Amino acid sequence: MNQWLLYGVLALLPLAALSGFLMGRKHRKGKQDNRLSSDYIKGLNYLLNEQPDKAVDTFIDLLKVDTDTVETHLALGNLFRKRGEVDRSIRLHQNLIARPQLSSRDRNSALFQLGLDYNAVGMYDRSEKLFKELLSDPVHKNESLVQLLNIHQLTRDWDDATKIAEELQSSLGVEQSKPIAHFYCELAAQKRQDGDIKAALSNVKKALTINPDSVRASLLQGDIHLQQKSYKQAIKSYQRILQQDIAFLPEALPNIAEAYSNIKDNSGYRSFLNKSLDAGAGVSVLVELSKIIQAEKDDRAAAELIGNFLKERPSLKGLQRLITLHIEHAQDSAKPSLQLLDDIVEKLISKKPRYACHNCGFETKAIYWQCPSCKEWSSVKPIKGIEGE
Template sequence: MEQWLLYGVLSLLPLAALSGFLMGRKHRKGKQDSSLSSNYIKGLNYLLNEQPDKAVDTFIDLLTVDTDTVETHLALGNLFRKRGEVDRSIRLHQNLIARPQLSSEDRNTALFQLGLDYNAVGMYDRSEKLFKELLADPVHKNESLVQLLNIHQLTRDWDDAAKVAEELQSSLGVEQSKPIAHFYCELAQQNRQEGDVKSALSNVKKALAINPDSVRASLLQGDIHLQQENYKQAIKSYQRILQQDIAFLPEALPKIADAYDNSKDKTGYKAFLDKSLERGAGVSVLVELSKIVQDDKNDRAAAALIGDFLQERPSLKGLQRLIALHIEHAQDSAKPSLELLDGIVEKLISRKPRYACHNCGFEAKAIYWQCPSCKEWSSVKPIKGIEGE
């Protein structure tokens, strides 16, 4: 506790020194104010009596806002916000803005900092209003667009998020097609929940128009068609993933199987799986294909298919499928060992993450279109290799 107080006192000494300097300068100009002198002494007394909070307020009051002290006020505001004392930062920036002698440039800078203060305490409606006002200022326009984009994402205002991202892309030349496509997908999700299929499909089409490689948009479009029992269109939407990012195909496999099954097209489903493997699909596709081979031929043929694949691309999931095929035909003495091995592999698979963020390394068992850690869109991908696909 004593160390903290000492640190607080020491951290305020520069502010006290600055206040003293300003007071001395006014004195040299013949404008000394007795109240200024008494307040300065009062601030020092607060420091000596280990009351740093009161000392801060006293010294801030001594800093008359003029062209020489604006930067000092702004620096103090940043310091307070970083230390979590946002209420003080807000009061300081509001005090700055209220000064009639402040230049328009300094006022806009103070407005931007006040917007950051409001963001820090979750007052997004107030910060949004300030950043929108600053869009008219060329100096703060791009920074304000970035802040507005963050606010709209936090408040899940996807329509405005898309508009701001498009303006940011136009203004800065920074590619925003991936996040914009996700914003339209978010809108489509909301439309589906509200039962508005037409609007959902419309927003999905916008997502694909902006980013033709949007796997999420293809999945959503396929899901909507599948729900509407439009199986051919569902299959067409899901098949697009082969060109977009084949690593995400396992996300759609159960739905693709459902669509082909409802279409009574087992041959078409097998052809699709064969085509997917030729293009480099992972073990999930192989497992599905092995089930068809098992039905059409026998367990031995399915096991041979899995074994050939594992020689080239070892996989826990493939090993588990191979064990399951052998258990049925194993001798009674061998079954317990195979079942034990199957249980071990199952535990290994269940404990391992299926997805990882290529930007920050975040790992998860479920897909996240926006990384919960670094907030990047489209950075979370399926894990490949022996523990993945």
């Protein structure tokens, strides 16, 4: 017998023991069933002959569905699902539901487990139907709402996700403003892609009403206004990020610069950058401001600005900008060394992640509004410090 088969047989022994126990109890009550006895022996023979699949089915059949064994069936189904044997779990739960003598409470428990089975194999239409049916059951309502919310997010059905999240918030009192705002942003992005700008802006407005601190909504609103050449409105939307979460400001900087450029307000852009730095913005804003000072004054003034900043807040990105400013004015003998240092810092920056999830620690170079690892909304944020902003 190979190692894995041995493990499988050992795992079935508790089930065999339980079947034997139930059979023995019936015998003590004077209800001995010869067929039950022969089937139990048959199950043991399957175990001994290294046929665990047949043994499982035999022992399950021996567990007559009644108030004493429903929990055992549900536990077995849960075990099968966790082991990846979802087909067997589905069959077991379907068998339970088909029993006419099952109480409504036990039937609903089996329905919920069957819904989890369907989720595990991606049969979301079937699981959605079951969980909707269970919304009328006070015992399973909240759990079913959670499962429905997960399904709608996985299938990107943002309208239904919004409705379920609102019902979940009302039912459980669990704050859902952040995910609901993201659902409206998802709808806005879809409408924008379809060319329905009015509907897109309407959904963004709903997102900001639900969660005034939604950086994503401000970015999206600013992008739409910029696309529509409503530059002042775009700037107004982007500026909101300073109060919402200034760490995300670098995401908007190129578009902010474009908006100010289109209204020919260079002094306004410079004033905005200075205001942002005073409010605690990171090195990306500093680099932008240094470019303006370099153009208006000279490299020395830009380098002085960067240097003063780095004394208080060391940054690889700031260091690279400082090296770039010094290369042009360095002696010929020093230029190769400075260029090498610049290349090294550039490689360090390019290899480092820019964002991290504050919930699970997931790191990435691209921004995600929902963490791909833990599925939490608004948990992925720009990294701060010497390797970030």
